[in-house]
Amino acid sequence: MRRRSIALLAGVSAAAVVAASLPAMAGLVAGAPESAYPGQYPVVRTDDGLLRGEAKSMVTSFKGIPYAAPPVDGLRWKAPQPAAKWRGVRDATQFGGSCVQGIGWDPGYEQPTLTEDCLYLNVYRPTDTKEKDLPVFVWNHGGGNVGGAGRDTNPDKFVTRQDVVYVTINYRLGAMGYLLTSALEQDNPDSAAGNFGILDQQAALRWVQKNIGSFGGDPDNVTLAGQSAGAGNTAAQLAAPGGRGLFHRAILQSGGGGAARTPAAARTSGEQFAAELGCVPGAGQASCLRAKSPAQVLAAQIKYRQSGAVAGTAVLPDDPLALLKAGKLTRLPVVVGGTSDESQQSVFGAYDYLGKPLTKDQLDSLIATTYPNGADKVRTAYPAANYKSPTVTWGAIQSDQRACRDQTLRDRLAANTKTWTYEFAEKNDPPFVSIWRLNTDYPFGATHVNDLGYLWDYLGTALPFSTAQVDLSNQMISYWGAFARNGDPNVKAAPAWARYTPQGTELQFAAPSAKQVPHTQIDTEHNCALWDQVSPAP
Missing domain, CATH: 3.40.50.1820 (Alpha/Beta hydrolase fold, catalytic domain)
Known part of the structure; x- marks a missing residue:
């Protein structure tokens, strides 16, 4: 088992880590607040730079950590790209933005979310433990692949009782995460079109492999768990070549047994979605789509919903359901x-x-x-x-x-x-x-x-x-x-x-x-x- 030493600098202020005064940058801090008590704002070193989290009596959290570059402008409908490195100490005491989505009945989702800069994750670990190589639990949130965020889950009671490092992630949703058109296929020779959200999850898992040792986690002992759409996405990661080796066991809660979309079906729906936005097939379609606002994207998505992995591509060569039926989905x-009454909630909602x-x-x-x-x-x-x-x-x-x-x-x-x-x-x-x-x-x-x-x-x-x-x-x-x-x-x-x-x-x-x-x-x-x-x- 690969061993990594923990790089948690508890009790050390950001100012002590970074002596030189640095230019002001969003998310960067020069030091902990004067009112802080010793150890309240620990600093961790990651591959991209230093992070300042917040230690409470039971759980220490690091929130709003970028695991990929913001998927905006020319990176909208592209595979996730590496996050930019930063100098100084980045504040990690607040959540990053949730991904673009419409309204829902969950608290905090009474208004549409229009933030494209959303590829963030959050890390939680027990405050008092001195142990290294703790098991790592990565949570793939549900929401039908059109809603939800990592910030929705508060794992404190799980973290403290089980001594785990718990990671929650955001991934692109709806059309932003799962749109497939012929123009986007040509614009993405890496076959990312239709599976941007799936690739986001893999990017987050790769971040875990590279960095979780700095938080006391064991990169060789990672559980990927999900509920509903998150379970379906976890099943897709079990089937996807890009998911191999990034986690070592899986939990599928209330999902994971459905078929993925075919390229033909996803393409037909995607072209209908694009036409609703006035973006006709051809060389200019991708640029036309990227020129639309998140609000316009959501409006078109109401009529032509875009969600769910696309099988039969380089990202997901085989449908997880087909692999499951053939006994080839996983050996993990x-x-x-x-739940015994799974559908009462959705029927009530309808x-x-x-x-x-x-x-x-x-x-x-x-x-x-x-x-x-x-x-x-x-x-x-x-x-x-x-x-x-x-x-x-x-x-x-x-x-x-x-x-x-x-x-x-x-x-x-x-x-x-x-x-x-x-x-x-x-x-x-x-x-x-x-x-x-x-x-x-x-x-x-x-x-x-x-x-x-x-x-x-x-x-x-x-x-x-x-x-x-x-x-x-x-x-x-x-x-x-x-x-x-x-x-x-x-x-x-x-x-x-x-x-x-x-x-x-x-x-x-x-x-x-x-x-x-x-x-x-x-x-x-x-x-x-x-x-x-x-x-x-x-």
């Missing part, structure tokens, strides 16, 4: 799982949240349209009278269908690599922070993203857990931390988590404690006999 250890709850007739129409060869069977299995509303009924249908497809994903993974599987099934309040703020009585259950609050805090909010839920949270943090340390999630004083074999046992999380349950139990709870017939996994 993997934790994979989801109907009740907009003030347009489904009617019984609309529900029947959705079932008939979505499952033309099994509509009567679906209606029989999910009678609307058994649920609070037609919207909740549709959420249950969609959740169960997804759960059964996820079971197939787990079986495919476990057939060829060390795999541990789980289902998060804690259905009692509190829901995820964004939903919690809505103060609605919609019965979300254990819906998409609800598991995240049990591992780390989100958007600056610690959820009001019951004592039993705190116990469950502690177990989950311990399992995730153990996997990051040694590639096996098992810990003392917690239920055993058996390595999964196809059709074997899984770990189900519900307060106060996880428990092992057979695959058949989860199949039964989600009507998988029906869904394997009506809507089998691709």
